[in-house]
Amino acid sequence: MIYSINGKHETNTSESYNKDIYVYKDNLIIPYINLQILSPNFNHPTIKENDRLNFAYLIFKTVKEMHWSYEFNNKIRYKNLVFDTLSNDNDYSTKYIDATNIFTEHYGYDFEIKFKEQYLYFSEDVAIKNGVLSHWIPIDTPNFKRNLSKEAVKSFFIKDNVPSEITELVGAINSKVLEILNII
Secondary structure, X not given: OEEEOOOOOOEEOOOOEEOOOEEEOOEEEEEEEEEEEOOOOOOOOOOOOOXXXXXXXXXXXXXXXXXXXXXXXXXXXEEEEEOOOXXXXXXXXXXXXXXXXXXXXXXXXXXXXXXOEEEEEOOOOOOEXXXXXXOOOOOOOOOOOOOOOHHHHHHHOOHHHOOHHHHHHHOOOOHHHOEEOOOO
16 A cells, blocks of 8 residues: 655654665665654554554655765764756755664664655555554564564565565566665
8 A cells, every 4th residue: 555645744764674775766665664653644544643564665756865874983974865956955845764774783874855755655464553662673672572573574675575566656667676775
């Protein structure tokens, strides 16, 4: 299920987990575990404010540019990716998101994305948690035990498993043509 979510505060990525960011032309696809829905402006029978989704994707279409920072060797590093240098910034929305790659030593990233369209994808059998300490945890942490299977987490983060509805939305023939963004 794909929902247009062009509002600025509909999702929260601050306590979410991810691995890779996929790029196709000027589109970004970001898989997330534990993505929080802040204020849904889409009609869904079970999802409500502050729900956390076990597996979901944020999709950004017609991206102008993306800037990000991360810490490496006790220094903050900055990178960017520019798709369009000619368009006016006023034609784009801006979203600030976090990414926590649980599979590398480079743990937290802060992103600024300028885009024209934003979408949320989750499957029909999405699992939902709601509450202060109700989180989807893909790995054991010092404070919390994993509550998702290793196999499900691994499968979710395989590029070839990006749903066809997402690749069709961004105009890709299949997930094999998606590139993995090198964010380091």
